[in-house]
Amino acid sequence: MTTQPTAQERFLQGIIPENPVYRQLLGLCPVLAVTNNMKAAMTMAGAVLFVLLCANVLVSLIRGLLKPHLRIVVFTLVIATFVTIVDKFLAAYMYNMSKALGPYIPLIIVNCIIISRCEICASKQNVFVAAADAIGISIGYAISLASIATVREILGTGMFFGFRVLPASVWQDWVIMVLPPGAFLTFGLLLGATNWFSAKKK
Amino acid sequence: MKKIKDFYLVQAWLILIVAIFFGAALASIQIVLGQKIEQNKVNEIKQRVPELVLSTTELEKLNAQGASLDVEFTTITVKKNNKAKSYNTYKAKNADGSTIGYVVKAGGQGYADKIELLFGLDKNAEKINAIYILDQKETPGLGNKIVTDKWQNQFKNKPTEALEVVKTGAKNTNEIDAITGATISSRSVCNIINSAIKDLKEPLKNR
Numbered sequence: 001m002t003t004q005p006t007a008q009e010r011f012l013q014g015i016i017p018e019n020p021v022y023r024q025l026l027g028l029c030p031v032l033a034v035t036n037n038m039k040a041a042m043t044m045a046g047a048v049l050f051v052l053l054c055a056n057v058l059v060s061l062i063r064g065l066l067k068p069h070l071r072i073v074v075f076t077l078v079i080a081t082f083v084t085i086v087d088k089f090l091a092a093y094m095y096n097m098s099k100a101l102g103p104y105i106p107l108i109i110v111n112c113i114i115i116s117r118c119e120i121c122a123s124k125q126n127v128f129v130a131a132a133d134a135i136g137i138s139i140g141y142a143i144s145l146a147s148i149a150t151v152r153e154i155l156g157t158g159m160f161f162g163f164r165v166l167p168a169s170v171w172q173d174w175v176i177m178v179l180p181p182g183a184f185l186t187f188g189l190l191l192g193a194t195n196w197f198s199a200k201k202k
Numbered sequence: 203m204k205k206i207k208d209f210y211l212v213q214a215w216l217i218l219i220v221a222i223f224f225g226a227a228l229a230s231i232q233i234v235l236g237q238k239i240e241q242n243k244v245n246e247i248k249q250r251v252p253e254l255v256l257s258t259t260e261l262e263k264l265n266a267q268g269a270s271l272d273v274e275f276t277t278i279t280v281k282k283n284n285k286a287k288s289y290n291t292y293k294a295k296n297a298d299g300s301t302i303g304y305v306v307k308a309g310g311q312g313y314a315d316k317i318e319l320l321f322g323l324d325k326n327a328e329k330i331n332a333i334y335i336l337d338q339k340e341t342p343g344l345g346n347k348i349v350t351d352k353w354q355n356q357f358k359n360k361p362t363e364a365l366e367v368v369k370t371g372a373k374n375t376n377e378i379d380a381i382t383g384a385t386i387s388s389r390s391v392c393n394i395i396n397s398a399i400k401d402l403k404e405p406l407k408n409r
Contacts (some may be wrong), residue, residue, distance in 0.1 A: 053320045065216050081224040092235040095242040
């Protein structure tokens with residue numbers, strides 16, 4: 001059996017080398033859907049951080065009790081519970097944001113990033129490593145969402161985090177950037193750029 | 203002989219325990235937060251009531267005084283094609299108890315998805331004062347212009363008759379200009395208002 005990565009390795013790997021969006025191409029539904037402004041993207045990243053951290057820690061705590069053929073059911077139960085908690089919490093304390101994110105918060109349940117981390121890391125390693133892994137991956141995810149949301153919000157509305165950065169008098173908003181095609185364009189170009197840079201480095 | 207360990211319920215003991223535990227946890231969260239979520243929904247509408255029943259000058263006066271209106275929430279149920287349909291209505295009252303007007307919440311199919319909106323009526327339910335879109339998923343850049351003030355201002359002081367969407371410039375009092383490239387979205391909004399008014403005009407008058 002090969003040795004498992006340490007907590008520090010897990011943490012650092014999640015941010016860039018195993019970035020969930022640009023390297024593993026996981027969790028793309030929210031990447032495309034909620035990145036037309038920074039506020040929504042960062043709320044999404046926060047929700048994923050909470051769910052991933054709680055799910056990883058809990059799965060890691062009960063990893064000795066998991067049976068191989070029933071483990072996926074347990075992962076799903078754990079994830080669904082924490083997602084529901086986030087959803088209710090947003091509806092109670094950040095009502096407008098919860099309306100803006102709409103179905104994409106409940107859809108974290110089927111986000112492959114989380115179940116893959118439970119499977120790859122949390123069900124095999126101790127709580128400390130699992131928590132480091134969750135935080136690393138979540139930071140990587142937040143960076144990816146932020147990179148796309150920055151491009152789309154600035155070009156599409158001339159604003160950043162809701163504040164105007166490009167004056168309305170000179171900037172003609174590129175409406176396509178806030179529409180779904182803008183998500184595909186931005187994501188495709190950024191993905192191409194990251195691959196180009198990493199290929200050049202080798 | 204089959205061992206009890208291989209029985210499927212015993213195999214799944216962890217799942218059963220986890221499910222019960224999580225179910226209880228979620229139930230308690232619902233108990234704690236449920237009321238707050240409902241309150242958020244009602245508050246969102248109540249905040250809109252003054253601007254929907256008052257004219258601009260009256261609204262400025264109210265804001266200057268820092269006062270708020272008395273809002274009474276009721277559900278009106280009407281029979282339509284042998285089916286009961288209920289509307290949430292909000293009655294705005296002056297400090298002395300006299301009625302200023304009504305706000306009605308209505309919804310229906312838009313171009314992309316369901317549109318939910320509020321509209322304000324005067325105290326006799328004869329004129330529309332203003333509308334507000336609560337929820338819509340119309341095409342960004344086209345249909346979602348139904349949320350703009352420019353388009354919504356057309357509804358001010360429209361009679362509570364059947365509204366009609368026209369593309370060639372509104373001339374009659376019951377006509378509304380369509381949004382360029384979004385006739386269906388414009389028409390959906392008018393249809394939602396028309397059918398709600400048709401159902402509610404009499405019940406509101408008789409209250």
